[in-house]
Amino acid sequence: MLCRMHLAPFASSSLATRLGTVRTLWPHAETIFSELQQEMEKAREFMSSFEKLLTSQGATAMEQAPRTSTALSTGSGEGFSICQDVKNFTPEQLSVKVVGRKVVLVGQKETQSTDEKGSFSYKYEVLKREWDVPEDVDAEALTCSLSKEGQLRIEAPRLALPNTLERNVPIQVSPAAPQPGPAPEDGATTKTQM
Known part of the structure; x- marks a missing residue:
């Protein structure tokens, strides 16, 4: 310094x-x-x-770069529906998992090539998308389908809420509580009969 x-x-x-x-x-x-x-x-x-x-x-x-588009539809009565463009990936290169309340899509692709001059090229592509599954959707019933155009559709129905039947709930009336009597004076003993 x-x-x-x-x-x-x-x-x-x-x-x-x-x-x-x-x-x-x-x-x-x-x-x-x-x-x-x-x-x-x-x-x-x-x-x-x-x-x-x-x-x-x-x-x-x-x-x-591959174009990806996502359409998310969670309208009332329809459930959970996602459409993802994955035309650059084969079904073997894709995986869809449910992790907690999330849907995770992962696509991995490797390409290797050698040109006429002997140059070697290696390309590794990764596609990763995550979506939150709403609470009113049955994540266990999730399904996936892949169209010929390369559109992956992930869907899950809404949870089926049980029909609530009308029923009367009885009101229970408890017996009156016994009133406490006068307390014995100091030094006095109480005898219990058997």
């Missing part, structure tokens, strides 16, 4: 008259800051070129 003595001219010190010319091991502040500024400029240039590279590759990757 630099202190004031290293940055200020040594001649202003009272020791300068006794010691004469003294050199420190610390470089001048101007040298440090100019080198730091040059390094920062190099870093900025590198980051801007890297950002341009990512932006150009990111745009093409976004165009190639």
Whole structure:
């Protein structure tokens, strides 16, 4: 760490008259800051070129990314219904699980290829979606179906509430509680008959 003595001219010190010319091991502040500024400029240039590279590759990757759409229908009387576009995945690459009150869809796909020049490419795709199952839906009766167009439909019916029949609830009347009698005076004993 630099202190004031290293940055200020040594001649202003009272020791300068006794010691004469003294050199420190610390470089001048101007040298440090100019080198730091040059390094920062190099870093900025590198980051801007890297950002341009990512932006150009990111745009093409976004165009190639699989489109997914979700339609959630939880209307009254219909239950729980989800439609997810999974046309880039085969049924073997998909799994649907019920974890507590959540439905979890996971799709995993690996592709490897080698071109005519001998370049090797490897691609790993993951699709993961989660949905909360409402409390009034029977999660145990969940079903899945996959259409030829690649639409995965996940459905569950509403819980069947038992029909409430009308019934009368009898009112029980408890017997009157016995009234407590006068308490015996101190020193008096009560005899119990058997």
